[in-house]
Amino acid sequence: xxxxxxxxxxxxxxxxxxxxxxxRGRASDCTxxxxxxxxxxxxxxxxxxxxDGRCSCGKAxxxxxxxxxxxxxERIPAGSTLDQVTRAWGxxxxxxxxxxxxxxxxxxxxxxxxxxxxxVRMERMGIPLGPVTATPDGRAQxxxxxxxxxxxPALLYRLGWDDADLDLRALGPGAHITAPPSDHAGLGPxxxxxxxxxxxxxxxxxxxxxxxxLAYVSHRSRL
Numbered sequence: 001x002x003x004x005x006x007x008x009x010x011x012x013x014x015x016x017x018x019x020x021x022x023x024r025g026r027a028s029d030c031t032x033x034x035x036x037x038x039x040x041x042x043x044x045x046x047x048x049x050x051x052d053g054r055c056s057c058g059k060a061x062x063x064x065x066x067x068x069x070x071x072x073x074e075r076i077p078a079g080s081t082l083d084q085v086t087r088a089w090g091x092x093x094x095x096x097x098x099x100x101x102x103x104x105x106x107x108x109x110x111x112x113x114x115x116x117x118x119x120v121r122m123e124r125m126g127i128p129l130g131p132v133t134a135t136p137d138g139r140a141q142x143x144x145x146x147x148x149x150x151x152x153p154a155l156l157y158r159l160g161w162d163d164a165d166l167d168l169r170a171l172g173p174g175a176h177i178t179a180p181p182s183d184h185a186g187l188g189p190x191x192x193x194x195x196x197x198x199x200x201x202x203x204x205x206x207x208x209x210x211x212x213x214l215a216y217v218s219h220r221s222r223l
Contacts, residue, residue: 029089029095029097029182030082030085030086030089031082032097032179032181033076033080033085033089033097034080034081034082034085034086035196036097036099036179037076037077037078037079037080037085038079038080038081038082039196040104040196041078041079041104042078042099042104042105043075043076043077043078043099043100043103043104044075044076044085044097044098044099044179045069045070045073045075045076045098045099045100045176046069046070046073046076046089046091046092046095046096046097046098047066047067047068047069047070047095047096047097047098047176047178047182048062048065048066048067048068048069048070048095048096049066049094049095049096049183049186050065050066050067050183050185050186051066051186052186053065053186056070056094057070057071064185065185065186066096066183066184066185066186067178067184067185068098068176069098069100069176070092070095073091073092073095074088075100076088076089078104096178096182096183096184097178097179097182098176098177098178098179098182099176099177099178099179100175100176101146101149101171101172101173101175101176101177102146102149102171102172102173102174102175103146103173104146105130105143105144105145105146105204106143106144106145106146106147106148106149106170106171106172106207107141107142107143107144107148107170107171107175107177108141108142108144108148108168108169108170108171108207108210108211108214109139109140109141109142109168109169109170109171110139110140110142110167110168110214110217110218111138111139111140111167111218111221112134112135112138112139112140113138113221114140114167114214114217114218114220114221115132115134115139115140115141115142115193115214115217116134116140116193117217117221118210118213118214118216118217118218119132119140119193119194121213121217122210122213125213127205127209127210127213128205128209129142129194129205129210130142130143130144130194130196130197130202130204130205131143131192131194131195131196131197132192132193132194133177133178133179133180133190133191133192133193134190134191134192134193135178135184135187135190136183136184136185136187136188136189136190137184137185137187140193141171141177142210142214143204144204144205144206144207144210145203145204145205145206145207146172147172147206147207148170148172148206148207149170149171149172149173149175150172151207151208152169152170152207152211155207155208155211156211156215159211159212159215161211161215161219164215164219165219165222166215166218166219166222167218167221167222168214168215168218170207177190178190180192180195
């Protein structure tokens with residue numbers, strides 16, 4: 001699938017796409033971005049895309065092809081309307097939709113197989129949950145209240161998991177997740193394992209409510 005990213009501050013093109021499909025893609029992206037900004041109050045960053053091993057940022061030595069924000073694109077702030085999003089996103093057609101962590105939410109990142117098992121356990125136990133994504137490179141990301149990245153070492157210590165070999169990390173300030181259904185790193189689309197609630201007022205859970213189950217399942221998976 002081809003795409004074009006650019007605007008008045010820079011243009012990067014990788015294989016042209018048909019005009020009709022490009023317009024449909026732009027409209028779909030704008031609607032999704034407007035839901036993130038308008039309904040759930042999340043900032044959105046236009047991101048690079050990757051194809052055939054090349055990143056649309058144009059850097060031959062890009063360390064994260066198709067998995068980082070575009071340097072020349074400003075964030076679209078929380079609260080932006082569909083009209084505002086359409087105007088802003090029109091500057092960067094084909095960009096991936098990235099959600100910055102650290103402000104409105106952090107993310108707990110585990111292997112997808114462990115994340116799926118933990119999700120089933122937590123739903124059965126009635127633990128409050130936020131949205132959960134699955135990336136094409138096999139990761140599951142649980143959105144939680146901000147502050148999780150800073151608190152993770154202390155939380156793991158309190159739960160007795162500080163010295164365990166866990167495939168678990170927290171994404172906080174300075175990091176991003178790829179929002180469904182955008183392509184991640186040229187590997188395919190990110191998907192929702194648990195989509196955002198229809199009620200935009202839903203509060204994201206603190207990391208401590210999820211961490212015990214995620215740590216346990218992650219540890220068992222590595223064994």
